[in-house]
Amino acid sequence: MKSDAMKISIVIPALNEEGIVGKTVRTVPLDKLNENGLETEIIVVNNASTDNTAKEAEEAGARVVLGSKRGYGNAYLAGFKEATGDIIVMGDADGTYPFQITYEFIQPILKGEAEFVMGSRLKGDIKEGAMPALHKYVGNPFLTWVLNRLFGAGISDAHCGMRAIKKDTLEELQLKSGGMEFASEMVIEAARKKVRIKEIPITYYPREGESKLSSFSDGWRHLRFMMLYRPTPFLLGPGLIALVVGLIMTLTVASQGDSRLHTLILGSLLLIIGYQIILAWIHFGAFGTVYGFSKSSGIIKKIMSYHSLGRELSIGILLLVVGVIIGLYVLYSWSAVGFGSLSQILYAMMAMILCILGIQTIFSGMFLSLLLLANDYKSD
Numbered sequence: 001m002k003s004d005a006m007k008i009s010i011v012i013p014a015l016n017e018e019g020i021v022g023k024t025v026r027t028v029p030l031d032k033l034n035e036n037g038l039e040t041e042i043i044v045v046n047n048a049s050t051d052n053t054a055k056e057a058e059e060a061g062a063r064v065v066l067g068s069k070r071g072y073g074n075a076y077l078a079g080f081k082e083a084t085g086d087i088i089v090m091g092d093a094d095g096t097y098p099f100q101i102t103y104e105f106i107q108p109i110l111k112g113e114a115e116f117v118m119g120s121r122l123k124g125d126i127k128e129g130a131m132p133a134l135h136k137y138v139g140n141p142f143l144t145w146v147l148n149r150l151f152g153a154g155i156s157d158a159h160c161g162m163r164a165i166k167k168d169t170l171e172e173l174q175l176k177s178g179g180m181e182f183a184s185e186m187v188i189e190a191a192r193k194k195v196r197i198k199e200i201p202i203t204y205y206p207r208e209g210e211s212k213l214s215s216f217s218d219g220w221r222h223l224r225f226m227m228l229y230r231p232t233p234f235l236l237g238p239g240l241i242a243l244v245v246g247l248i249m250t251l252t253v254a255s256q257g258d259s260r261l262h263t264l265i266l267g268s269l270l271l272i273i274g275y276q277i278i279l280a281w282i283h284f285g286a287f288g289t290v291y292g293f294s295k296s297s298g299i300i301k302k303i304m305s306y307h308s309l310g311r312e313l314s315i316g317i318l319l320l321v322v323g324v325i326i327g328l329y330v331l332y333s334w335s336a337v338g339f340g341s342l343s344q345i346l347y348a349m350m351a352m353i354l355c356i357l358g359i360q361t362i363f364s365g366m367f368l369s370l371l372l373l374a375n376d377y378k379s380d
Contacts, residue, residue, distance in 0.1 A: 006110070007039040009085030009167075010102065013067065013075030014044050014093035018051040020208040021093040025060035028099045036103060043082055044093065047075040053093075073175070073182025080170065088170055090163040094207040096130065097162040105200055106164045114198035115169040116190050118155055119162035124201035131204060143222050147184065150230045153191040155199055159183050159222070162202055169195055176292075180218045181225035188229055228293045231284035235277050243274025250353070254346060261345060268353050275357055279364045290371050309372070312365040320358030327351035 010028055014021050025042055033040045044057035047067040054064045067078040080088065087109055091097040097119065108114040126136060144158040161183065173189040175182065190197055227234045249267025253260050287293075330344045330351060 006037065006087065007041070007085040008033060008087050008089060008102070008106065009083035010040065010042045010089045010091070010099070011076060011079035011083055012042070012044045012057075012062070012091060012093045013047050013072065013079065014049060014053050014057065015047040015070070015075070016049045016051050017053050017093040018049075018056055020095050021053050022056040022060035023208075024091075024093050024095050024099065025057055025062045028102060030061075032103050038103070039085075041083070041085060043079050045075040045079040047071070057093075069178060071178040071182075072180050073185070074178040076182060077175065077178070083167070086167055088165050088167055090161065090165075092161050092207075096205050096207045098203050098205070101202070105162070105202075108198040108200070109164060109166060114196045115166045116195050116197045117164040118157070118187075118197060118199050119160040119202035120155070120157040120199045121160050121202060121204040122157045123199065125203040127203065127205050129206040139219050143184075143219060146223070146226060147187060150226060150233065151188050151191040153187050153197065155187065155197060157199070158187050160202070165190075174292075177225065179221055181221045184222045184225050188226070225293075227284055228288040228291075231281050231288070235281035235284065239274050239277030239281055241274070242270045243278060246270030246272070246274055250349075254350070264346065264349055268349055271353060272356055272360075276360060279360060282364065283367060286368055286371050309365050309368055312361055312368070316358045316361030316363075316365060318358070319354050319361060323351045323354030323356075323358055326354065 012021070012024065017024075021044060025044065028040070028042055030040055042062040044054075044062040044064050045067040046054040046057070046064050048070050057064050063082075065078060065082045067075040069078075076090065087106055089099075089102055089106065091099055105117060105119070108117050121131065122136070122140065131140075140157060140159055144156065147153055147158045148155065163186070169190075172193060173186065173195075175185055175189065177185045187197075246267045246269065249263055250271055253264040253267060326347055330347050333344055333347075
């Protein structure tokens, strides 16, 4: 199939990939692409490498651009700015992805069947030693399941790095993440904007050189990023459950005296944890809204108003003051018996709970105020 006046930009981020980046560049089937009317450029983003990555890539025929900021996402964003092709093909420099099938890989875009093509290692062939068992059977399937559940992307391998996308579609996504979460952001934004996505099974090879991945920290970054977009499933439900159960347990003990100390302690703990989780839900929602990762719900919008923040601070101060008063009463009762044995466990626990909730609420209001201030500066 020939495609007149079409240009392909292959963007490859590289951080200290001397010894393999040149081999990777040479696997791109330039002759086959050109024979089918596809002008091709290869852009290697030198992401602050300290070895001969840049020289090796140039000698292999790539155009090397400097990625001034380290990070997976920052490297791609720098490469995208330099790319002049109608279709952008993405892949790593470490020899893990099969650039030799580039022409076949972009067929869904050339045929008008999709705007975004993703490779699927899990549906393809993962060579021995290419992917740790933890990634293959736990990490990737779990994170992909969460992403599909929240955003309806309908893909099997959310973190496959071999991708192809139309340039105009890429610009519509308005990607901004600088780290590993860039991979999730791209899929999430494509799903949100109803971009047609098609998967192509690929072969995944063992990498050459030292891996830059950190299983748990990178996995957390992807999960944290998804929480910015959809904090409610992660935080609101669990927080409400803990808060309600803790409140019921605490009030039950309070209404019947302080004889059930263990129930009181557990109820207080659940109450405080539940409240903190709900505040985290508010913070994630507010942060995502201010920095453009998500649209705020009606509750978040109301909380984020200056009027509501003043009310939140007032509530926090009231809780703290009541807690301090109860605490002072306990101290007074203790002094009245000569600082000896005192049975005021219930009042002491109530003072602790109210003081903690009050302080949490006050600092929550301050944090949200800072977010609003940052948003005002962005708008100026």
